[in-house]
Amino acid sequence: MNQFEYIFPKTKEEVLKILKQEKSKACIVAGCSNILPYIKDKIISEKLLLDISGIEELNYIKKSESEIFIGANTTISDLINSRIIREECNVLYQAAEEFADPTVRNRATIGGNLADASPAADTAPPLLILDAVLEAESMNKKREIPLKDFFVGPRKTVLHDDEMIINIKIKNNSINKNGTFIKLGLRQAMAISLATIALSLEMEKDKVTDVRIAMGSIAPIPLRLFNTEEFLKNKGINDGLIDKIMQKIREEVKPIGDVRASAEYRRYVSGILFRRAFNKLTNSPIIQLAN
Amino acid sequence: MEEYKIELIVNNEKISAITKAEESLLKFLRRNGFTEVKCGCEKGDCGTCTVIMNGKTIKSCITLAMQANGKEILTAKGLEKIEIGRRLQESFVKYGAVQCGFCTAGMLMAAKSYIDKDLEPDKTEIRKAISGNLCRCTGYKKIVEAIYDVAVKSHGLEGDTNV
Numbered sequence: 001m002n003q004f005e006y007i008f009p010k011t012k013e014e015v016l017k018i019l020k021q022e023k024s025k026a027c028i029v030a031g032c033s034n035i036l037p038y039i040k041d042k043i044i045s046e047k048l049l050l051d052i053s054g055i056e057e058l059n060y061i062k063k064s065e066s067e068i069f070i071g072a073n074t075t076i077s078d079l080i081n082s083r084i085i086r087e088e089c090n091v092l093y094q095a096a097e098e099f100a101d102p103t104v105r106n107r108a109t110i111g112g113n114l115a116d117a118s119p120a121a122d123t124a125p126p127l128l129i130l131d132a133v134l135e136a137e138s139m140n141k142k143r144e145i146p147l148k149d150f151f152v153g154p155r156k157t158v159l160h161d162d163e164m165i166i167n168i169k170i171k172n173n174s175i176n177k178n179g180t181f182i183k184l185g186l187r188q189a190m191a192i193s194l195a196t197i198a199l200s201l202e203m204e205k206d207k208v209t210d211v212r213i214a215m216g217s218i219a220p221i222p223l224r225l226f227n228t229e230e231f232l233k234n235k236g237i238n239d240g241l242i243d244k245i246m247q248k249i250r251e252e253v254k255p256i257g258d259v260r261a262s263a264e265y266r267r268y269v270s271g272i273l274f275r276r277a278f279n280k281l282t283n284s285p286i287i288q289l290a291n
Numbered sequence: 292m293e294e295y296k297i298e299l300i301v302n303n304e305k306i307s308a309i310t311k312a313e314e315s316l317l318k319f320l321r322r323n324g325f326t327e328v329k330c331g332c333e334k335g336d337c338g339t340c341t342v343i344m345n346g347k348t349i350k351s352c353i354t355l356a357m358q359a360n361g362k363e364i365l366t367a368k369g370l371e372k373i374e375i376g377r378r379l380q381e382s383f384v385k386y387g388a389v390q391c392g393f394c395t396a397g398m399l400m401a402a403k404s405y406i407d408k409d410l411e412p413d414k415t416e417i418r419k420a421i422s423g424n425l426c427r428c429t430g431y432k433k434i435v436e437a438i439y440d441v442a443v444k445s446h447g448l449e450g451d452t453n454v
Contacts, residue, residue: 005312006355006357032353033335033350036335036355037353039313049312049313049355051355053358101422102422103338103348103349104350104353104423106347107350107353190335190423
């Protein structure tokens, strides 16, 4: 039996109460861009579809002195239309622009993209290099989860059955204004990423003082490449070094082969993506914005 | 089996009908006679099921019917009651933007949404606007030209074209 139920709560408190009662029977939905294919393919069944798309209090992009806050219900279109995201988290803006297609972006939410925990989630690599922290809440407690500790495996996160993502917090750190995002897919729109990279770089003359690298679709989870970052820090850039970093990246990724690409190809191309992102950043270190 | 009653407005007509928790808006609309909404891949890839819900394009195959409760939906058939919709339909015919026609119902909705934004007409932007809609016949060139022509003629015009 493929029996589903549906509920449309109006407040966060109601959602948390239902989650506490229903536990794993409840399946939080918002944009539904993944849920309906899951239902069709019988990946999920007998769930209570807990629709949070009507909860306006979780739809916001705000900025304080030191932090940027994104509500879990914020759609990808909202990210693109936000001046704060465009100016303060440009790397996330770039990823949002490559996310699925304009129609899907009208419904898909940032909370859903993260909670779905696909290795190919396009908002994850930029948020990883932005050191994003998730705020999760249940009836009993609130807790903060650094995004780097959030993903466990494909479709698996550290969230408990009675918890939901409320908020995504990003430290207002100027270095990340200079980030770049590159997506490799099989078509220009609506592509599930073959491999993605988010890279930010701070340099003094030719020496790297800070670097952050995160990649998607090259491991069971969206991955921050800490080993490669460590290797690159405080080094002077030359062609030989770039080759070594590409090698390091190919050692650090853990790709699988699937219908879209083989593991070998993904390993190879992850190095290439780094070189492309590096060139893109060093040719135009500060992204000039219109308006 | 749990059933739910929903009310929505489709092309200015009030609909009140029964649905199930997991039914897609696409299936619901087709079951209720709106067969102009086409069923393609049913997983959000092809865009032929695109409709406009409360002013925004959505893919009805990856939206729950329940989520359209209380909302306003515009389908390709509703376009003929709207000036800009008629212009788009005529332009698609004039430019040969319809071949097999299967993508057209969704393509027109994406086109309407682009025209509504009233941007400086730009073919690259049109290509982006219809990037979620697959067409296997035309190579997109004629579709882009058809939309561009309407965009040029309606850009910056005063008054409401939604009548």
